[in-house]
Amino acid sequence: MIVDGRRINSCLTLAVMHEGDAITTIEGLGEPGNLHPIQAAFIKHDGFQCGYCTPGQICSSLAVIEEINANIPSHVTKNLTDQVAITAAEIRERMSGNLCRCGAYSNILDAISDVAGVKA
Amino acid sequence: MRSFSYERATSIEAALQAAARNVDARFIAGGTNLLDLMKLEIEKPSHLIDVNGLGLDTIEKSPEGGLRIGALVRNTDLAADETVRRDYGLLSRALVAGASGQLRNKATTAGNLLQRTRCPYFYDPNQACNKRQPGSGCSAFGGVTRQLGVIGVSEACLATQPSDMAVAMRALDAVVETRGASGAKRSIPIGDFHRLPGDTPHIETELEPGELITGVVLPPPVGGKQIYRKVRDRASYAFALVSVGAVIHPDGSGQVAVGGVAHKPWRVEDAETELSKGARAMSAVLMEGARPTEQNKFKISLVERTLEAVLKEARE
Ligand SMILES: Cc1cc2nc3c(=O)[nH]c(=O)nc-3n(C[C@H](O)[C@H](O)[C@H](O)COP(=O)(O)OP(=O)(O)OC[C@H]3O[C@@H](n4cnc5c(N)ncnc54)[C@H](O)[C@@H]3O)c2cc1C
Ligand code: FES
Numbered sequence: 149m150i151v152d153g154r155r156i157n158s159c160l161t162l163a164v165m166h167e168g169d170a171i172t173t174i175e176g177l178g179e180p181g182n183l184h185p186i187q188a189a190f191i192k193h194d195g196f197q198c199g200y201c202t203p204g205q206i207c208s209s210l211a212v213i214e215e216i217n218a219n220i221p222s223h224v225t226k227n228l229t230d231q232v233a234i235t236a237a238e239i240r241e242r243m244s245g246n247l248c249r250c251g252a253y254s255n256i257l258d259a260i261s262d263v264a265g266v267k268a
Numbered sequence: 269m270r271s272f273s274y275e276r277a278t279s280i281e282a283a284l285q286a287a288a289r290n291v292d293a294r295f296i297a298g299g300t301n302l303l304d305l306m307k308l309e310i311e312k313p314s315h316l317i318d319v320n321g322l323g324l325d326t327i328e329k330s331p332e333g334g335l336r337i338g339a340l341v342r343n344t345d346l347a348a349d350e351t352v353r354r355d356y357g358l359l360s361r362a363l364v365a366g367a368s369g370q371l372r373n374k375a376t377t378a379g380n381l382l383q384r385t386r387c388p389y390f391y392d393p394n395q396a397c398n399k400r401q402p403g404s405g406c407s408a409f410g411g412v413t414r415q416l417g418v419i420g421v422s423e424a425c426l427a428t429q430p431s432d433m434a435v436a437m438r439a440l441d442a443v444v445e446t447r448g449a450s451g452a453k454r455s456i457p458i459g460d461f462h463r464l465p466g467d468t469p470h471i472e473t474e475l476e477p478g479e480l481i482t483g484v485v486l487p488p489p490v491g492g493k494q495i496y497r498k499v500r501d502r503a504s505y506a507f508a509l510v511s512v513g514a515v516i517h518p519d520g521s522g523q524v525a526v527g528g529v530a531h532k533p534w535r536v537e538d539a540e541t542e543l544s545k546g547a548r549a550m551s552a553v554l555m556e557g558a559r560p561t562e563q564n565k566f567k568i569s570l571v572e573r574t575l576e577a578v579l580k581e582a583r584e
Binding site: 154155156157159160161162164165208211212215218219220221222223225228229241242244245246 | 274276296298299300303304318320344347348353354357360361364365367368369370371373374504505
């Protein structure tokens, strides 16, 4: 989920620690008939099978795009002092904390790349 | 998970007093290690003291020209800090090699230093573990030890300290700043902060009960090529089998710490005089006295090879 603009793991925090925080879950992004572009992209690219991991994948992808735009480095960032570029390698590395037991990874990457405007 | 009470401390003094009142209390920062262990009932605090509101979340220049990192600075913010990226690249690299983006958004400087071992026998309450239950024995002996420690180990414990960040801080000569239960300030060099297991593996650091970490100070920038190389079973989102954090200077001298091999970031300053002779010469001294098992003796040559790769990268 996204708390005050940042993705975190909901299972490793306590609700009581977030009084007054802005919390966004998948329910807060879009709704049937009015999907968020990233939700629509997951459907277009078949970015899921069973759907269990999908809410987390989608919230995480949105935050990943923002982290890159905010120039936060990752393990695959070549030069720490350059502006971080949006590339498929950056997206892949940053999404590693979201496991998908169905293995929809390549389609998830296609969906995020589509929204971020990069070639997967 | 057992039931517990919770309070939000609003000052350092209040946090220290709350901890002094209740020996079963724990500070909670990001919560990414503590809550995990509480669900497994490996940690069983009766009270949590939330230290997120203590204002310890800034990164500032130290009077000596180094950097003072607040205990509550998130791993993401530390890795992304402009000064850290420019002058302490090793630290940024080690941080982004650890955990995942969502975890780093919560994980803090102090919590990262104090994260507990990933030894599978510590995590499984059906196994004997001197860390989890002092005196119960250690099921790792004769068990699966591939991931476990090879140097500085004891008859009581084979566990390793899993932090990537701590390896970088060890190579960079960081100092941990604390406030004791009485309020007294202490500065603990990172090399003395984590302990070897000996016959008390449940005592992992020099911290006294109720002592609060307030920050970590880095000395003025040392320059050089700063490299963190982490070898793991999966390219991302996995703990290190072996990692090398190094600052290599143009004259071939340097500072090197190794992760994944011991109960603390492993650094032997005397071994660094061998560095100009190459990875083999240095790692022979660095890993002298190692007591690996049949399953993890590969870590000895992996240290040498990883260091070789680091030295090669430094020459590029
Ligand atoms: C799936 C997963 C993968 C991970 N992979 C890696 C990895 O590859 N590399 C790596 O290095 N780490 C990894 N981690 C561990 C992660 O880095 C730690 O969980 C995190 O750094 C802990 O910080 P925290 O602030 O959340 O600590 P918390 O969970 O809040 O606290 C940890 C401990 O520190 C104590 N504490 C916290 N703050 C203070 C303070 N100011 N003073 C005194 N005591 C304090 C708490 O009482 C507790 O005992 C991983 C974790 C998970 C869950
Ligand atoms: S779609 Fe089934 S787990 Fe990812």
